[in-house]
Amino acid sequence: MKHLIGLLLGTEEDWPAAFETVLRRLGPIRGVGEFDVERITIEPFDLRDRPRHDLVIDRLAYWYYHPREWLKKVAMMDDVYLLNSPFTFQSMEKHAAYCAMIRLGLKVPDTVLVPYKNPPDNARYAYTAARYNRPFDLDRVAESIGYPLFMKPYDGGAWRGVSLVRSPEELHAAYDASGEMLMHLQQAVDGYDAFARSLSIGAETMVMRFRPAEPMHARYAVDHAFLSPAVGEEVVTIGRLVNAFFRWEFNSCETLVKGTDVHPIDYANACPDVALTSLHYYFPWAIKALVRWSVFCVATARRPRLDLDTREYFAVTGSYGERLAAYRRLADEYFETERYQEFCATHLRHLDDIVLEWVAGPDFDRLLVDTVTATYPARERDRFVSHFRGLLGMWVKDSG
Ligand SMILES: Nc1ncnc2c1ncn2[C@@H]1O[C@H](COP(=O)(O)OP(=O)(O)O)[C@@H](O)[C@H]1O
Numbered sequence: 535m536k537h538l539i540g541l542l543l544g545t546e547e548d549w550p551a552a553f554e555t556v557l558r559r560l561g562p563i564r565g566v567g568e569f570d571v572e573r574i575t576i577e578p579f580d581l582r583d584r585p586r587h588d589l590v591i592d593r594l595a596y597w598y599y600h601p602r603e604w605l606k607k608v609a610m611m612d613d614v615y616l617l618n619s620p621f622t623f624q625s626m627e628k629h630a631a632y633c634a635m636i637r638l639g640l641k642v643p644d645t646v647l648v649p650y651k652n653p654p655d656n657a658r659y660a661y662t663a664a665r666y667n668r669p670f671d672l673d674r675v676a677e678s679i680g681y682p683l684f685m686k687p688y689d690g691g692a693w694r695g696v697s698l699v700r701s702p703e704e705l706h707a708a709y710d711a712s713g714e715m716l717m718h719l720q721q722a723v724d725g726y727d728a729f730a731r732s733l734s735i736g737a738e739t740m741v742m743r744f745r746p747a748e749p750m751h752a753r754y755a756v757d758h759a760f761l762s763p764a765v766g767e768e769v770v771t772i773g774r775l776v777n778a779f780f781r782w783e784f785n786s787c788e789t790l791v792k793g794t795d796v797h798p799i800d801y802a803n804a805c806p807d808v809a810l811t812s813l814h815y816y817f818p819w820a821i822k823a824l825v826r827w828s829v830f831c832v833a834t835a836r837r838p839r840l841d842l843d844t845r846e847y848f849a850v851t852g853s854y855g856e857r858l859a860a861y862r863r864l865a866d867e868y869f870e871t872e873r874y875q876e877f878c879a880t881h882l883r884h885l886d887d888i889v890l891e892w893v894a895g896p897d898f899d900r901l902l903v904d905t906v907t908a909t910y911p912a913r914e915r916d917r918f919v920s921h922f923r924g925l926l927g928m929w930v931k932d933s934g
């Protein structure tokens with residue numbers, strides 16, 4: 535059996551090249567089949583065309599609409615497996631995730647959605663806004679949440695329009711600047727102990743220590759013990775829960791840990807950052823997980839499930855701990871975690887050695903140098919090449 539995986543890409547070159555290399559080095563898998571990968575181009579398509587792809591990893595449709603509609607067609611008509619499905623991302627964004635997480639009993643900080651500062655620029659909205667946009671007391675809303683707080687767009691992404699608000703003056707300045715963006719006011723988790731950012735790919739999750747104030751290349755710290763085992767499990771469960779709940783299969787999730795409390799703050803990233811220059815040490819894991827999960831979905835003919843079945847999550851009762859355990863069971867059922875782990879242990883055992891050899895060898899080093907050359911100005915290249923070589927060398931040592 536031959537299986538084709540399609541990549542629908544924006545500007546990235548690093549992880550797609552890595553994914554292609556690793557999948558090709560993996561070769562045919564006995565008892566499972568042969569895998570190939572190709573980059574998808576954007577062309578007219580007949581709604582009755584049959585796609586050649588079994589699975590598509592999409593990094594484009596979130597903002598580019600022609601391929602988005604192609605994805606919907608191939609999901610709806612041909613059961614092509616999508617990471618991620620636009621059906622689950624177009625109407626469900628950060629705000630929807632907050633709502634679901636609150637209903638499921640998670641510790642989302644207090645959050646209020648305020649009306650537009652400037653209603654959208656459209657003749658029909660002007661009438662509606664004049665009639666129905668009731669004046670409201672922004673200061674009272676902020677006081678009820680308490681300072682400091684964050685003002686940020688309801689759909690989030692890339693820190694656009696996010697501000698820390700410490701006073702009524704900053705509140706009004708931020709709101710005035712929000713313009714046509716729709717904003718949440720959210721209680722700040724002040725003085726948190728750890729920022730845990732997890733990247734999830736199917737049934738796998740990597741929880742990483744994140745330092746948001748650092749420049750991009752230094753945001754992920756290599757730190758294997760920054761959370762207690764119990765808190766680490768809770769962070770994994772929350773990430774897997776939200777992903778299973780919304781059918782998001784390639785997503786990054788942010789939680790702030792204060793004492794033993796885990797507060798989710800950002801949970802819907804349709805195109806999570808998997809750049810070599812931000813993930814560094816964790817990059818080989820991300821590529822392995824993408825290969826493993828794609829191969830698993832295709833080889834086992836896992837079918838996309840668009841019906842969200844939210845009722846079964848809402849039916850869960852009990853203490854916070856009991857509910858988390860039940861959510862984890864539901865999420866693991868959705869991701870077929872056990873079957874996935876068995877599949878990897880049976881059919882993909884050699885992937886670790888293939889990736890280790892690749893990361894330790896000249897092909898990977900070329901990718902690293904090319905990526906750094908494309909990412910940083912000339913005067914910083916040498917410094918960053920040695921920086922990332924050092925981190926990846928450490929990964930090779932730890933994995934050998
Ligand atoms: N409630 C909060 N408490 C503390 N810090 C926050 C809070 N909300 C956002 N932040 C900070 O602002 C950053 C951006 O906010 P986030 O919700 O992640 O938006 P985006 O979707 O743009 O990434 C976070 O990474 C975090 O550093």
Ligand SMILES: [Mg+2]
Nearest residue numbers: 692693788800
């Ligand atoms: Mg964020």
